[in-house]
Amino acid sequence: MLSLKRINKRYRIGASEQPVLNDVSFELAEGEFVSIMGPSGSGKSSLLAVLGLLHADWQGEYHFAGVALHAMKDAQRKEFARSRIGLVFQHYHLLDDLNVAENIDLPLDYLGVARNERRVRVEEALSRFGLLDKRAHYPRQLSGGQQQMVAVARAVATKPRLLLADEPTGALHSSQGEMIMDLLVDLNRAGTSIIQVTHNPDYAARAGRVLQMRDGHLRTSI
Ligand code: ADP
Ligand code: MG
DSSP states (O other), rough: OOOEEEEEEEEEEEEEEEEEEEEEEEEEEETEEEEEOOOOOOOOOOOOOTTTTTTOOOEEEEETEEEEGSSOOOOHHHHHHHHEEEOOOTTOOOTTTTHHHHHHHHHHHTTTOOOHHHHHHHHHHHHHHHHHTTTTTOOSSHHHHHHHHHHHHHTOOOOOOOOEETTTTSSHHHHHHHHHHHHHHHHHTOOOOOEEEEEOOHHTTTSSEEEEEEEEEEEEEO
């Protein structure tokens, strides 16, 4: 479904440049669930940011569903990503001033989904994730696990083909972490391809394949 070929990325710090991704090549089949592990600072978040098209400044080839994203303008490929790639972060990134239903609705609104259809999709997401009684709650009124549940619901309300999760359980207690992992496994069984970054070996093993990141290099786990 997607392939990266010799992706390179460096960060400029003052006059110097620090390489962060070194010739990263990677293929993901449709419906796959892959975990990426590796020490802090090894480039995992940078890789997900390239995959999620959050960054513009990288070199190499990135194909997604047959489309050559490296050949597109940045604004164009961000638009491409919006309906196809869902993102979940360690610290949820919900909007504090919006309630649960409004948070889930926001990306649908950005996508230009009609109001009636949005209402249906938000209801579906609330019900699917057991959040119907939390619809009017604000993020601060929810536990970390519940906030992450909303973040996952928001990420998948647009029905993306790929879900990128950067340490989604990193800020959660273990029971809440388990709940989020069960959710990811269910989503994957229902057809969403997933790439997750995690430090937890048990959670990494819930995926079909585990890759290791070291100093900007990506390798198959030994
Ligand atoms: P990981 O997610 O594996 O901890 P990151 O991708 O966040 O790794 O970071 C990889 C390296 O790039 C680190 O050395 C980090 O300090 C550096 N880095 C990350 N983001 C930036 C940035 N915006 N500017 C400069 N250096 C950065
Ligand atoms: Mg990181």
